[in-house]
Amino acid sequence: MGGSSETKILQELILYAASAALSCLVLFAGLKHLDPNREASKKALEHKKEISKRLGRPLIHTNPYEDVIACDVINPDHIDVEFGSIGGLETIKQSLVSNLMSKWFGDAQKLVAAVFSLAYKLQPAIIFIDEVDSFLGQRRSTDHEAMANMKTEFMALWDGFSTDPNARVMVLAATNRPSELDEAILRRLPQAFEIGMPDRKERAEILKVTLKGERVEPDIDFDHVVRLCQGYTGSDIFELCKKAAYFPIREVLDEERKGRPCPVPRPLSQLDLERVLATSKKTQVAAGEYSGLRVSREPDEVQAAISGISKLLVSQFINLQSDSQGSWQREPEEDS
Incomplete structure (x- = not known):
């Protein structure tokens, strides 16, 4: 009797252990497929192997957010033209740039931190920001909280690199509208070079x-x-x-x-x-024509708005006059 009871308990323990193991396996597989950075992690592993082979050192340890950024790391060996030529610069500018914006609240700051931490692990490195005015433009009171936090995080990490004597990371930015940059960003970019029209x-x-x-x-x-x-x-x-x-x-x-x-x-x-x-048409010509079209339309739109408001006020005034005259004509009838 005791032997059968022990056997039954042992069977239940084995069943519970198997159920727990199966549940853990299903949970692990489900979470892995739900991970938004899963594909980025696979690509990042290939990039890390390639970079490690080029640098002659073992694979670096990265977190999931650094894996997302690692997908966009540009290997210098893939640049098949001289950097000093305009053609080489254009090749780099057409390469992928990291997308720091995320639909998950708080992920943007983590991705910004991953940019600097990964650059530090891969140093010497260059953090290149194309169209920097769209990311680090002038701060306004109407900015979204997430965007404001991301800018603050970026500048704080940037300052950390500037004060670290062991950091060999350069921040390089490009823009067509330097006047739109935040003053704090301009102070952190001491050198400015104008790339004019190609000859x-x-x-x-x-x-x-x-x-x-x-x-x-x-x-x-x-x-x-x-x-x-x-x-x-x-x-x-x-x-x-x-x-x-x-x-x-x-x-x-x-x-x-x-x-x-x-x-x-x-x-x-x-x-x-x-x-x-x-x-x-050239970009400058098309942009100039578009700006001129907007300028020419604005006075017409303002005039149309003023005319509409004037007509509305006149109609309201006429209605008020007709109502007051009608009430004045009805008052003698009530007295009689």
Whole structure:
């Protein structure tokens, strides 16, 4: 009798242990799939292996937030042009930039801290912030609390690097609107360099970098195309090449609609580039026209608003007059 009781207790213990183990396994798998940074962690592991191999040291230990930032770390070996050229700078600016904003409250500050802690672990390193005015612009009373906390956290960690003699981390920023930067940020950026419009030689370099690896006709007169691109920025030239590449694809689609399938698109030609140049506008010209259109519309909108308010006031005044006259005419009838 005692033996059967012990056996039953042992079976129940084994059942409970198996149930607990299965519950833990299901819970672990569920939490792993619910982790918003799961895919980023996988990519970060590959980046860490690559960086560790380049630096010749073992894998660094990172937290989940540093893993998210590690996905956007740019390995210098992947920059296939000289940094001193405009083409090289444009290649870097087109690379991925870490997205510090998160839908989870409080994660933004943790991601900001991860930027600096990961840079410290990978030093020497450069923290590059493109369009810094959108992130570290002037602080206003209307700013969201999360954005204000993120700016404060960023500047506090930045100051920590400035006072640490062992830190070999540089913060580099780029903007088209330096006047929009917060004064505290400008104090932390002691050196400023203006990157003007690319000249003819630099436009040719940008064009070569953009079209590198693409199928182009060998008889393209790049000097002629570069002359037509006078006043174009690096971004304008990139958009020029992208729009020109649509023409061969459209021709393939047109042939397929006619029942004549085409195996591959034809190479990019000089005519494609010239067709885009004939219809496109430089960024500065388009921005100027848009600003002028807004300025010209504003007086008309103000005048329309004033006219609407005036009509409303006149109609209200007429209604009040008619009501007062009607009541005055009814009063003698009541006395009679």
